[in-house]
Amino acid sequence: MNxxxxxxxxxxxxxxxxxxxxxxxxxxxxxxxxxxxPAHQNATDRxxxxxxxxxxxxxxxxxxxxxxxxxxxxxxxxxxxxxxxSVCPQKAVEVDPSSGIVGQIPVRCLGCRYCxxxxxxxxxxxxxxxxxxxxxxxxxxxxxxxxxxxxxxxxCNFCHSRLQAARAKAAxxxxxxxxxxxxxxxxxxSCPSQAIVFGDLLDxxxxxxxxxRSEKTFRLLEQLxxxxxxxxxxxxxxxxxxxxxxxxxxxxxxxxxxxEAVPRG
Amino acid sequence: xxxxxxxxxxxxxxxxxxxxFFSAVAVIVSTVMxxxxxxxxxxxxxxxxxxxxxxxxxxxxxxxxxCRHEFTGEFKHRTCDNSFECGECATxxxxxxxxxxxxxxxxxxxxxxxxxxxxxMPLDRMYHRGHTWARPESDxxxxxxxxxxxxxxxxxxxxxxxxxxxxxxxxxxxxxxVKKKDSDVRIMAPVDGEVIETGGPEKDWYLKVKPISxxxxxxxxxxxNEIRPWLMREVERLQLSLAVESVGAxxxxxxxxxxxxxxxxxxxxxxxxxxxxxLEP
Amino acid sequence: MAERRCPVDKQLIIRxxxxxxxxxxxxxxxxxxxxxAVGLYAIxxxxxxxxxxxxxxxxxxxxxxxxxxxxxxxLGAGAFFTGFLLYILKKDELKxxxxxxxxxxxxxxxxxxxxxxxxxxxxxxxxxxxxxxxVHSMLTEVTFCIxxxxxxxxxxxxxxxxxxxxxxxxxxxxxxxxxIHKVMYVLAGLGTFLSFFHQGSxxxxxxxxxxxxxxFREGLAIWPSTFFLFILSAAAVGPSFxxxxxxxxxxxxxxxxxxxxxxxxxxxxxGTLLIVYVLLKTIDTLIWINKTSPSVGFPAFEFxxxxxxxxxxxxxxxxxxxLIPALMLLNKKVQERLPLLVTxxxxxxxxxxxxRFVMTIQTLxxxxxxxxxxxxxxxxxQELATFGAVIAYGVIVYSFSFRYLNLxxxxxDLNQL
Numbered sequence: 035m036n037x038x039x040x041x042x043x044x045x046x047x048x049x050x051x052x053x054x055x056x057x058x059x060x061x062x063x064x065x066x067x068x069x070x071x072p073a074h075q076n077a078t079d080r081x082x083x084x085x086x087x088x089x090x091x092x093x094x095x096x097x098x099x100x101x102x103x104x105x106x107x108x109x110x111x112x113x114x115x116x117x118x119x120s121v122c123p124q125k126a127v128e129v130d131p132s133s134g135i136v137g138q139i140p141v142r143c144l145g146c147r148y149c150x151x152x153x154x155x156x157x158x159x160x161x162x163x164x165x166x167x168x169x170x171x172x173x174x175x176x177x178x179x180x181x182x183x184x185x186x187x188x189x190c191n192f193c194h195s196r197l198q199a200a201r202a203k204a205a206x207x208x209x210x211x212x213x214x215x216x217x218x219x220x221x222x223x224s225c226p227s228q229a230i231v232f233g234d235l236l237d238x239x240x241x242x243x244x245x246x247r248s249e250k251t252f253r254l255l256e257q258l259x260x261x262x263x264x265x266x267x268x269x270x271x272x273x274x275x276x277x278x279x280x281x282x283x284x285x286x287x288x289x290x291x292x293x294e295a296v297p298r299g
Numbered sequence: 300x301x302x303x304x305x306x307x308x309x310x311x312x313x314x315x316x317x318x319x320f321f322s323a324v325a326v327i328v329s330t331v332m333x334x335x336x337x338x339x340x341x342x343x344x345x346x347x348x349x350x351x352x353x354x355x356x357x358x359x360x361x362x363x364x365x366c367r368h369e370f371t372g373e374f375k376h377r378t379c380d381n382s383f384e385c386g387e388c389a390t391x392x393x394x395x396x397x398x399x400x401x402x403x404x405x406x407x408x409x410x411x412x413x414x415x416x417x418x419x420m421p422l423d424r425m426y427h428r429g430h431t432w433a434r435p436e437s438d439x440x441x442x443x444x445x446x447x448x449x450x451x452x453x454x455x456x457x458x459x460x461x462x463x464x465x466x467x468x469x470x471x472x473x474x475x476x477v478k479k480k481d482s483d484v485r486i487m488a489p490v491d492g493e494v495i496e497t498g499g500p501e502k503d504w505y506l507k508v509k510p511i512s513x514x515x516x517x518x519x520x521x522x523x524n525e526i527r528p529w530l531m532r533e534v535e536r537l538q539l540s541l542a543v544e545s546v547g548a549x550x551x552x553x554x555x556x557x558x559x560x561x562x563x564x565x566x567x568x569x570x571x572x573x574x575x576x577x578l579e580p
Numbered sequence: 581m582a583e584r585r586c587p588v589d590k591q592l593i594i595r596x597x598x599x600x601x602x603x604x605x606x607x608x609x610x611x612x613x614x615x616x617a618v619g620l621y622a623i624x625x626x627x628x629x630x631x632x633x634x635x636x637x638x639x640x641x642x643x644x645x646x647x648x649x650x651x652x653x654x655l656g657a658g659a660f661f662t663g664f665l666l667y668i669l670k671k672d673e674l675k676x677x678x679x680x681x682x683x684x685x686x687x688x689x690x691x692x693x694x695x696x697x698x699x700x701x702x703x704x705x706x707x708x709x710x711x712x713x714x715v716h717s718m719l720t721e722v723t724f725c726i727x728x729x730x731x732x733x734x735x736x737x738x739x740x741x742x743x744x745x746x747x748x749x750x751x752x753x754x755x756x757x758x759x760i761h762k763v764m765y766v767l768a769g770l771g772t773f774l775s776f777f778h779q780g781s782x783x784x785x786x787x788x789x790x791x792x793x794x795x796f797r798e799g800l801a802i803w804p805s806t807f808f809l810f811i812l813s814a815a816a817v818g819p820s821f822x823x824x825x826x827x828x829x830x831x832x833x834x835x836x837x838x839x840x841x842x843x844x845x846x847x848x849x850x851g852t853l854l855i856v857y858v859l860l861k862t863i864d865t866l867i868w869i870n871k872t873s874p875s876v877g878f879p880a881f882e883f884x885x886x887x888x889x890x891x892x893x894x895x896x897x898x899x900x901x902x903l904i905p906a907l908m909l910l911n912k913k914v915q916e917r918l919p920l921l922v923t924x925x926x927x928x929x930x931x932x933x934x935x936r937f938v939m940t941i942q943t944l945x946x947x948x949x950x951x952x953x954x955x956x957x958x959x960x961x962q963e964l965a966t967f968g969a970v971i972a973y974g975v976i977v978y979s980f981s982f983r984y985l986n987l988x989x990x991x992x993d994l995n996q997l
Contacts, residue, residue, distance in 0.1 A: 035716040080637035091951040105951070117791040123719040124708040125306065144708055145631075145701020148719050150641035154791030154948040160641065160701065162632040184630050185701020254949060257877035258790050276950045278877045300711050312715040316724075323728045323770060330766050331735060334759040338752065341759070347751045350758050354748075358986070360596075360993050481590065543995060568586065574595035 035120030037129050038113060038261070043212075044134040045192055046235040046263030047222065048245035049106055051273050053229035056104030060086050063224030064108075066174070067193055069181050071165030083159040085109070085190035086221050093272045103273045106230070108221065109157040109190035110254065110262030111136050117260065118149035118158065126187075134263065135192050143186035150187060154255055155262075158189045192232075193219035214240040235263060252277040348472030352487075356382040358580035362536060367428075367521060368394055370528035383428055383471065386518030395518075415530050417556050418447040425520035426529070429487030429578045431474060433520060436507075441490055441515065443474060443506040448533060449486070450500070452576055453477050454559025461497045461505065468492055470516055474506060479561065482570030484577045490515050533576070540575045541567055592984050594745050596992040599983050600833075609979060612972040619969020622962040623698050631701060635960040640944050644959040645699045648967055649692045650782055650936040653726075654810070655929060656692075658818030659685020659733060660768075660775035665849070667768035673845050676838040679740050680829075680987045681822050686733045687977050691970040693730060698966060718784040725778035732771045736764070740985050776811055783810025786939045793878040795943045797868060805864045806939070812860065816853035817932040819846040820909070820925035827922045829982060836995070837988040844915040847925065851909025854928055858902040865898065886954040889942050897938060901931025 064070070064086045073082045086108040093101045112118075116136055119127045126142040127149060129135070150158045164184040167175070175181070178195040182188050200217035204210070214233050222230040233242035245251065251267045252274050268274055300317065301307065341350060356364065356379075366377035367385065373394055385391040413420050420426070424434035424442075430449030434442045445453065458478035468474050474488035492508025492515070499505060521529055541564055561569050574580065587593065588602045599605070625633045636643040662681040665671045697703040709723045742748060742757035780803065786795040787804025797804040823846040830837045869880040884891040908914045908924035915921055945955045959967075981987055 074632065076632065078637065080639050081632065089951060115790060117789065120714075120716045121719060121788070122714055123717050123723055124705075124712045125714045126708075126712075142705075142708055142712065143702070144705045146699075146719065147636075147641035147701075148717075148785070150638065151944065152789050152791050156639060156949070156952075159638050160631075162637070163630050183702075187701075255791075255877070257875070258793070259876070260790065278950060300713060304711060306712055313713075316713065316715040316721070320724050320728070323774060326766065326770050327728065327731055327735065330763050331760070334756060334763055337759040337762075338756045341755050342752070347755050350755050351751070354754060354758050358743075358989070362993075481586065568598070570586070570590065571596045580595060 035116075036114060037116040037119045039129055039131055039134065041130075041134040041236075042132045043234045044113070044236045044263065045197070045217075045233070046111065046242055046246065046265065047108075047192075047219075047230055047232040048242050048251060048265040048267055050229045050231070050245075051103050051105060051266055051268040052270065053227040054088070054104045054106060054225075055227055056088055056090060056102075057226065058088055059224040059226055060106050060221035060230065061088060063220040064190070064193075067176055067179065067196075067220035069175050069179050071167055071181075072171070074163040074166075077163070081160075081162045083161070083188065085157075085159065085188070091276055101270070101272065103268070103270070103276075105266070105276070106221065107155060107157065107254075108264060109136065109192075110155050110260070110264045111190075111192065113261035113263050115259050115261070117152035117154065121148045121152045123148065130194070133192075133194075133197060135194055135197070137191050137194060138187065138189055140180065140182040140186045140188060145185040145187065147187060154258060154260070158187050160187050161185060190219075196220075214242075250274070345467075348469040351473075352471040353382050355578070355580050359578060360575075360580075362539075363575065363578060365532065367391075367525055367529065370525055370532060372528075383519050386516045391518070413526075415527050416534055418451075418530060420447065420526050420530065422523070422526075425489070425517055425522045426526060427487055427489035427520055428529075429471075429489075430533075430576065431487055431489045431505075433489035433517070435515075435517075440495065440507055440509045441492055442504045443489060443492075443508060444498075444504040445486060448530065448537075449577070451556055451558060451560050452537075452573060453479060454561050456500075459499065461499065462494050464494050464497065466494045467511060468494065468506070468508065470519065477573075479573060480569055482573055484570075484573040484579050486577060489520055490517060537572070537576060540572045543571075589984075592744065592746050594984075594986050597835075597995065605979070605983060609976060612975045612979075615968045615972040616976065619965045619967075619972065622965035623969065625962055626698050626966070627703070631699075633960065633962045635958060635963065637957075639955050640957040642940055642944060643957060644941075644963050644967060645695050647937055647940040648970065649695055649699075650940060651933045652688045652692050652970070653782060654779070654814040654817055654932050654936060655821040656685045656688025656818075657775060657779060657814035658822040659688075659736075660729075660771045661815045661818040662822060663736070663768035664772040667765040668772065671845070673839075673842055676842045676988065676990045677822055677826060677846070679985070679989070680826060681818075682733065682736045682740060683978060683981045683985075683987060684822065684825055684974075686730075686737045687974040689726065689730045689733055691973055693726065694973075695966060695970055718781045718788055721781040722778050722785065725774050725781065729771060729774040729778060732767050732774065735760070736767055736771070739764070740981070740987070743986055744984050775814075779811045779814040780807040783807045783939075786943060789943075790876075791948060792943050792946075793873050793876050793948075794883050794946050795939060796872065796876070797864065798872055805867075809857065809861055809864060812853060812857040813932050813935060816850055816857050817928050819850040820854075820905075820928040822846055823850070823925045824922055824929060826988075827918065827925075829978075833982070835991060838990050839994065840918070842990070843918060843921055847909045847915050847921045850925065850928060851906050854902065854906035854909060858898060858906055861898055861902065865894070883942075883946055886946065889938075889945065893934075893938060893942070897931060897934045901927050901934055905931060 061084055065084070068085060070083050070085065086106055089105040089107055091103050091105055095101070111134070113134060116129065119129055119136060123146060124142055124144060126139045126144070128137055128139065130137055145160070147160055150160060161182055161184045165181060178199065196219060197217050200212050204212055204216070214237065218232050222232040231242045231245050233240035235243050235246060237243055245267060246265045248267065250269055251265045253262050253265055254277055257278060266277070307313070341347060361378055364378050366374060366379045368374050368391070369377050381388045413422055424432040426432050426446060430446045432444055432446050436442060456477045456479045460476040462468060462475060468488040468491065470488060470491050472488050473485040475486050477484055477486060490508070491511050493511055494506055495509050496507040497505070498507070557563055561567070587599055593599050622633070634643060659681045662674050662678050666674045666678050697706065700706065709720055713720045713724070739757045739761050742753045748754045748757065783806035784804055786792070787797040787799065787806030789795050795806070797806050799805040799807060823843055826838055873880040884894065905924045905927035908920065909928065914924055941957070945957070947954060
């Protein structure tokens with residue numbers, strides 16, 4: 035299904051992997067902004083909910099050539115042939131025509147998890163438990179973001195409610211368009227090293243647009259044809275190689291103990 | 300799903316997909332409805348008895364569905380595909396015409412009793428494949444009874460349920476019910492008619508009926524020189540049935556059959572034997 | 581032969597056949613009811629406490645239940661295919677097994693739908709798929725088609741039930757059965773059409789996954805090659821499954837249920853379709869290895885670098901459980917010897933089950949991102965208990981059907997020598 039739309043804005047991000055320290059502030063900011071409940075006591079790293087997730091990737095070499103990079107991975111907001119949009123049986127995933135953001139409708143989600151099977155970036159998370167906030171913590175809930183229920187899928191939506199708030203504010207000021215940087219998702223805002231650059235890719239003067247056009251940027255699994263709107267950038271060659279599966283690299287990391295990627299968080 | 304639902308668009312994919320879906324649902328619903336309406340019509344036309352017979356006939360084993368013209372040697376092997384409704388069978392009509400042309404040389408009708416394999420099979424009556432007989436009386440009514448083989452199969456039944464006076468019976472439908480040991484079987488009616496008098500095992504007839512329509516259909520009944528070969532086949536079928544359903548003993552050839560077969564075969568599955576012989580699957 | 585005692589419920593059992601005593605039947609049903617009860621408890625847990633009761637997770641979003649669904653629907657394809665062969669192609673020998681095939685089909689599909697209702701996070705929202713259908717999604721097609729087909733199967737099952745000895749004495753039921761039987765060919769035709777689509781769409785579910793190059797296939801228009809391969813494999817394995825089930829039931833009941841020619845015919849049909857399937861699957865696999873997979877940056881042999889899913893699994897699927905049973909089923913000598921024929925049928929069923937396993941479990945185990953690990957997953961007891969519940973449900977429904985309904989019309993004739 036071709037999900038390419040002619041949109042007013044096309045929001046995307048460029049994440050500079052050379053700046054990311056793996057601190058995880060983006061994960062915390064995201065969780066706070068988006069009302070993600072504390073993990074159930076039985077949750078594991080494969081059943082927890084982390085709309086953005088920092089991965090620790092090693093290059094598989096031994097000392098002194100070993101290198102590590104931290105890769106924050108939110109929903110890649112695929113721009114064309116979005117795997118999740120075409121497979122949802124009840125259209126609970128839609129591409130917003132005005133911003134290009136791939137949004138999830140939790141109240142329509144059946145919980146069939148077909149979209150999770152379809153997503154190659156593993157960016158979708160299922161509510162295996164009822165979300166429960168300890169007493170008192172409900173005061174920290176963000177009123178702009180709806181909570182989800184057990185049995186539905188959720189994922190990063192570039193803090194869409196912040197886009198709506200920014201547009202409302204701009205409208206109140208009599209503007210139609212947002213300035214670059216006026217709308218930022220929580221992860222971009224939280225990052226202490228400003229590794230996440232966010233903005234409108236269609237706006238050629240925006241920072242993100244310039245960064246995305248640099249030759250040091252890449253996107254993950256580009257050969258699948260998903261056209262993600264999340265770009266990564268690094269000066270290091272080996273980091274750029276994580277974009278696609280390369281046999282030799284893969285074999286290397288597969289054989290070594292500790293060479294496997296360990297999702298952080 | 301429907302145009303009034305939020306998010307519905309009239310695009311090709313939706314139209315084709317939903318079109319096919321609604322067509323499939325329509326086919327299912329209409330099939331069930333057609334069957335229901337036809338059922339109601341069948342009841343309105345009082346066709347349930349003939350439908351029951353047609354349905355039952357379909358379930359009979361092939362050995363029970365042999366064409367009567369196989370008995371008379373006109374065919375080597377032929378299974379009836381017309382529910383024994385010989386009156387409507389084109390093959391039967393042709394063969395009867397042929398037989399009539401050769402009827403001049405037939406043996407004269409005997410009014411005497413005839414014994415075949417020890418069974419009384421009088422020739423003044425016509426026999427139904429279900430072991431009942433019908434005899435036309437001078438006043439236009441028909442007397443109906445169970446033939447000798449049938450009565451020995453039934454023996455002394457626990458209970459007989461005869462239809463009430465005024466009931467209409469249909470050819471190949473149910474005439475009466477017999478309860479024997481822990482099995483019950485329906486006895487088939489040889490002709491259409493309205494019951495005017497009931498008899499029973501004490502008399503030698505069971506029912507007297509008056510015709511419903513001007514012509515009483517008797518084309519499906521056996522008579523004359525068909526009876527001997529038919530009875531021979533029936534005895535064979537009974538032997539086979541007893542062999543399968545009991546300890547393997549068979550009827551002796553010749554001699555006088557006993558009045559109640561079930562007493563000679565106490566371990567037999569009499570339910571199956573009755574069902575087999577009275578053509579109730 | 582000792583004196584035969586008639587079962588207490590004889591009046592409910594068709595004439596001319598023997599069935600075991602009610603007491604024996606009760607003791608047969610009892611353990612299966614136990615398994616069903618345990619399974620129902622597991623289902624209750626999954627519905628009340630949540631899907632955290634399973635071992636599925638965000639990486640293994642589909643687990644043993646989806647594999648069970650796909651496998652059971654492929655095996656239940658015997659119902660539509662036998663109906664097609666009998667009512668449309670007029671292969672009258674199959675009258676001997678059509679009733680059993682319909683019951684098996686009904687069990688398979690109702691079991692699959694039951695498990696699906698537990699598998700989804702919000703079963704009460706199942707109607708959303710109908711209300712807001714996404715016609716681009718294969719899963720929408722599957723949902724619609726399977727719902728329609730389950731209805732068709734229920735309607736096809738009803739005349740079999742209505743022919744029960746006691747029920748058919750009720751005039752309205754008897755006449756209704758007669759009338760619905762007259763239009764059965766319409767339902768058989770519709771069933772074939774629906775089955776074609778949903779068997780295919782189940783294959784399409786995986787074939788369209790761009791994000792999973794292991795499963796992704798190119799094909800014809802919107803339909804990936806797996807769409808057609810799944811239809812063919814389901815049609816091929818349906819008769820084998822019926823063959824196998826008939827044999828099992830005849831062994832358990834110690835009766836001759838169908839004539840030998842019926843077994844041979846089922847084997848021959850299955851073998852013919854299976855050999856065509858193996859050929860097409862081989863071609864498809866070669867295209868995938870040489871063109872499709874490398875074109876998205878995933879050399880195919882990479883997928884088989886992970887234990888335990890080495891290249892042996894591909895070999896097993898296509899050769900051991902594909903080519904070999906196909907050749908066996910087509911061999912005249914095998915068709916004459918029932919034990920060999922049944923073995924071949926079982927191998928064919930195993931092959932299709934393996935294919936469904938590879939598509940569901942292996943697909944999710946394999947890495948997509950370059951830094952993904954190879955994942956493992958083992959079902960929890962709740963998942964296995966639910967699996968068991970479906971099987972127990974099937975055995976119980978089939979047992980009752982076998983006892984009280986005329987599933988094998990040839991049984992009487994065969995017992996009459």
